[in-house]
Amino acid sequence: MLFYIAKRLMVMVIMLFLIATMIFLMFRTMPGDPTASMVDPSIPREARQALLERYGLHESLWTQYQIFVQDLVRLDFGNSFFYNRPVLRVIGDRLPATLILMLSAMLVAYLAGVLGGAWMAWHRGSPLESVGVTFSLIFRSAPTFWVGLMAIMVFSVALGWFPAQGMRSTGYTGDTFFEIFVNRDFLRHLILPSIVAGFYFLATPLLIMRNSMLEVMSEDYIEMARAKGLTERRVLYHHAARNALLPVVTAGALFIGAAIGGQVLIEVVFSWPGLGREIVQAVTRSDYPLAQGVFIIISAIMMFMNLVADVVYAFLDPRITYR
Amino acid sequence: MGKMHIFRMALACLALSLVVSCGGRADVADEDMGAPVPNLVILSSLPEANRVNYEMAQELAEELAKIGVTLEARPTDFSVLLDVLYGEDMDYDAYTIGWSGRVERLDPDMFIHSINHSDNAVAGANNTSRFSNAEFDILADAQRQEMDVEARREIVWRAQRILAEEVPRITLYSRANVQTYDKTRFTNMVNMSGEGLFNEWSPLVMEPLSQDHTVPVVASNINITNLNPFAARSVYDWRNLRLIYDKLVRLSPQVEPEPWAATGWEIVEDTVVDVTIREGMTFHDGKPVTVDDVVWSYQTWMDLPDSYFASFTNPIESVEARDGQTVRFVLEAPYAPFITTTLTQIPIVPRHIWENVGDVTQYENARPVGSGPFKFVRFRPGEELVTERFDDYFFPVNIEGYIFKIYASPEGVLSDLELKNVDVISYDLIPAHINQIKNNEGGRFSHLELTEAPDIGFFYIGLNNNRPPFNNADFRRALTYLVDYDYALDVLLEGYGSRGGGGLVINAANEFWHNPEVPIYDTYDPEKARELLAEAGFTWDSNGRLRMPR
Numbered sequence: 001m002l003f004y005i006a007k008r009l010m011v012m013v014i015m016l017f018l019i020a021t022m023i024f025l026m027f028r029t030m031p032g033d034p035t036a037s038m039v040d041p042s043i044p045r046e047a048r049q050a051l052l053e054r055y056g057l058h059e060s061l062w063t064q065y066q067i068f069v070q071d072l073v074r075l076d077f078g079n080s081f082f083y084n085r086p087v088l089r090v091i092g093d094r095l096p097a098t099l100i101l102m103l104s105a106m107l108v109a110y111l112a113g114v115l116g117g118a119w120m121a122w123h124r125g126s127p128l129e130s131v132g133v134t135f136s137l138i139f140r141s142a143p144t145f146w147v148g149l150m151a152i153m154v155f156s157v158a159l160g161w162f163p164a165q166g167m168r169s170t171g172y173t174g175d176t177f178f179e180i181f182v183n184r185d186f187l188r189h190l191i192l193p194s195i196v197a198g199f200y201f202l203a204t205p206l207l208i209m210r211n212s213m214l215e216v217m218s219e220d221y222i223e224m225a226r227a228k229g230l231t232e233r234r235v236l237y238h239h240a241a242r243n244a245l246l247p248v249v250t251a252g253a254l255f256i257g258a259a260i261g262g263q264v265l266i267e268v269v270f271s272w273p274g275l276g277r278e279i280v281q282a283v284t285r286s287d288y289p290l291a292q293g294v295f296i297i298i299s300a301i302m303m304f305m306n307l308v309a310d311v312v313y314a315f316l317d318p319r320i321t322y323r
Numbered sequence: 324m325g326k327m328h329i330f331r332m333a334l335a336c337l338a339l340s341l342v343v344s345c346g347g348r349a350d351v352a353d354e355d356m357g358a359p360v361p362n363l364v365i366l367s368s369l370p371e372a373n374r375v376n377y378e379m380a381q382e383l384a385e386e387l388a389k390i391g392v393t394l395e396a397r398p399t400d401f402s403v404l405l406d407v408l409y410g411e412d413m414d415y416d417a418y419t420i421g422w423s424g425r426v427e428r429l430d431p432d433m434f435i436h437s438i439n440h441s442d443n444a445v446a447g448a449n450n451t452s453r454f455s456n457a458e459f460d461i462l463a464d465a466q467r468q469e470m471d472v473e474a475r476r477e478i479v480w481r482a483q484r485i486l487a488e489e490v491p492r493i494t495l496y497s498r499a500n501v502q503t504y505d506k507t508r509f510t511n512m513v514n515m516s517g518e519g520l521f522n523e524w525s526p527l528v529m530e531p532l533s534q535d536h537t538v539p540v541v542a543s544n545i546n547i548t549n550l551n552p553f554a555a556r557s558v559y560d561w562r563n564l565r566l567i568y569d570k571l572v573r574l575s576p577q578v579e580p581e582p583w584a585a586t587g588w589e590i591v592e593d594t595v596v597d598v599t600i601r602e603g604m605t606f607h608d609g610k611p612v613t614v615d616d617v618v619w620s621y622q623t624w625m626d627l628p629d630s631y632f633a634s635f636t637n638p639i640e641s642v643e644a645r646d647g648q649t650v651r652f653v654l655e656a657p658y659a660p661f662i663t664t665t666l667t668q669i670p671i672v673p674r675h676i677w678e679n680v681g682d683v684t685q686y687e688n689a690r691p692v693g694s695g696p697f698k699f700v701r702f703r704p705g706e707e708l709v710t711e712r713f714d715d716y717f718f719p720v721n722i723e724g725y726i727f728k729i730y731a732s733p734e735g736v737l738s739d740l741e742l743k744n745v746d747v748i749s750y751d752l753i754p755a756h757i758n759q760i761k762n763n764e765g766g767r768f769s770h771l772e773l774t775e776a777p778d779i780g781f782f783y784i785g786l787n788n789n790r791p792p793f794n795n796a797d798f799r800r801a802l803t804y805l806v807d808y809d810y811a812l813d814v815l816l817e818g819y820g821s822r823g824g825g826g827l828v829i830n831a832a833n834e835f836w837h838n839p840e841v842p843i844y845d846t847y848d849p850e851k852a853r854e855l856l857a858e859a860g861f862t863w864d865s866n867g868r869l870r871m872p873r
Binding site for chain 1 (some may be wrong): 741
């Protein structure tokens with residue numbers, strides 16, 4: 001097992017290196033001069049040149065690449081052109097907000113998805129089952145920004161239950177992690193976006209759980225459990241659902257990687273100060289170091305979560321072993 | 324037989340006139356005409372970046388097709404467009420772009436000299452129309468050196484007359500800056516053209532209407548990125564930094580230079596200006612503001628080749644302290660905008676902090692210390708910048724501070740406006756939101772006051788005056804009749820803006836410098852365009868294609 005993990009990690013490093021190279025080239029081949037978004041066209045030409053030199057963009061592509069790789073090995077992603085700060089610190093500032101929103105959305109989606117999916121499979125063919133499927137698919141296919149705007153209109157503006165925008169009230173003081181994230185003000189701001197995001201992500205766990213349950217339900221041990229005279233509920237959640245969870249877990253691990261990107265629109269609609277907004281801005285403003293850093297880190301997270309999914313799988317299902 | 328002959332002749336004539344339906348001189352053979360007008364490309368904005376420019380380029384292509392000129396409208400990414408316009412090759416025919424109406428552009432130097440003088444028609448400079456006119460150049464130079472304002476205005480007015488007649492570019496429209504604030508909470512707001520509500524003055528003079536809410540929340544839909552004045556590159560960074568840092572001169576709401584951190588200036592010679600510093604000012608950390616700080620700040624700006632203010636500090640040859648209260652600026656040549664643009668822009672930074680930071684552009688400046696009317700309290704990227712009133716400031720400020728709150732979308736701001744979480748907005752409302760606030764369904768926006776300020780910036784069709792057919796002034800004038808200015812303003816901008824016209828660079832919003840007596844070509848009249856072209860010797864060949872005069 002350990003050998004397997006080590007092998008996978010090795011492959012991961014090589015993959016990451018290839019991805020980093022691709023990302024590096026992608027941004028360099030993007031049309032337009034990065035200084036275009038940084039300086040006003042009215043500033044003198046020499047000023048633009050000086051700026052290019054400051055960021056090392058006047059060097060040949062090969063030299064730029066060498067520097068990029070040397071820095072990358074030391075996990076130094078450079079300074080953001082716009083923020084004048086190390087990329088890792090810019091990302092570090094924004095990552096918690098994104099992660100918390102993502103995890104709460106995941107909690108909503110997986111709690112509702114797993115329980116609902118199991119229930120739906122059990123009551124296959126009932127009208128409530130089709131309501132559930134339709135409901136989740138509507139939220140999956142409706143544009144998230146639209147759902148978000150509607151939710152703000154109804155629950156914030158009309159009913160006044162939740163704040164409409166941001167992560168905390170205007171002028172809120174507090175700087176440590178606990179002051180920022182562990183208090184009622186923050187939770188009130190968190191509820192609406194995480195429900196909207198949760199409903200968006202709901203279809204995946206719900207449908208996977210339902211299908212997986214349907215398979216499990218035809219297994220002999222379910223028949224056995226029933227024969228023992230256990231209650232419906234006990235058979236459903238204790239025997240069937242636990243075994244049906246496997247594919248949902250895999251999907252969940254992959255979800256974390258994908259959600260950072262998938263959450264961008266939610267962050268925009270709710271003015272959530274997360275990483276998603278930063279990615280979009282970095283790309284549109286040609287802030288190479290920041291954009292590169294974010295994409296490399298997201299790829300790393302994706303790959304790592306893939307590995308985690310595989311390992312967890314082995315723990316959950318004794319039939320699976322890795323060599 | 325004779326009748327038959329006449330009939331045939333008539334038929335042949337009819338057929339011929341159908342072929343050369345575009346009029347012109349059908350009696351001249353194609354090979355005797357001038358060279359055909361080359362096929363042209365207009366680099367327009369992408370529809371998502373600027374829909375009005377995009378549509379107007381498409382319209383122009385259609386209009387030109389009707390008079391026998393092929394123009395391909397090619398939507399182009401903004402940064403790519405800048406690469407082309409400012410690149411070495413200068414390889415383009417026409418384009419759409421705009422100049423934003425920043426406050427420093429109220430001074431006519433930018434829109435007269437920088438974008439029209441033939442010295443700047445070289446690669447990388449701002450005269451991207453490559454306009455070159457000797458008579459105009461003399462005026463453009465003269466206005467820059469004329470230190471007397473009235474005399475300078477006279478020159479600027481004459482320069483505008485030439486531009487209107489020569490049409491180096493065709494201005495399409497200017498946007499109106501429509502913004503809003505909560506009139507139930509604050510009063511005495513200042514609305515400035517090119518700046519809107521969150522200008523330098525509103526925070527200084529606005530008054531809270533109740534004692535419970537004395538810190539206005541200013542909404543922005545664009546992030547602030549940098550609090551280091553030597554590295555800040557966006558207008559949005561500056562709108563805040565200029566309230567934290569102070570400047571020697573500020574432009575009054577009537578756009579006249581007003582002594583600020585200076586108590587006055589004396590023009591010793593055309594190239595020598597002495598500025599007297601106000602006594603008793605302190606930085607937010609309690610240290611006094613001295614001539615030393617002023618000299619050091621200007622010197623540092625001058626030494627930075629790529630600074631945001633490079634165009635304004637370049638004309639300074641040297642800066643030095645004359646005595647404990649006076650700073651002497653020596654200019655390389657007489658430079659009239661020195662007081663209105665240079666002295667009103669350069670922020671004074673505390674030397675005792677900055678001289679120890681190494682490369683000033685790389686310093687993070689996480690907690691800015693200035694001598695302006697507002698003290699920095701905290702900044703959370705993507706969320707808010709909080710300031711409080713600097714009580715030792717020489718000018719009495721009514722509000723106790725302000726919060727610059729950052730939103731990700733204008734829709735978010737609108738819902739917070741409705742919920743009364745926002746007091747002032749700092750960007751131009753989109754037409755849909757203006758209409759929503761105006762309609763005020765259910766009284767949801769009754770607490771808001773809509774304000775409108777005309778913009779001194781403008782969007783235009785750029786023409787490469789070095790290339791046929793745009794090197795022909797008659798063609799450029801004819802072209803002004805092919806642009807539907809009303810369509811741009813009334814349909815595409817829903818009326819929120821002002822009309823453009825040929826060669827219009829200083830519009831009526833800039834009251835002092837705009838020459839109201841200049842006739843501007845600003846009518847849409849394709850027939851007239853045709854007439855003008857024919858008069859100027861343009862012809863249409865047998866394929867209906869427009870040809871240059873011989």
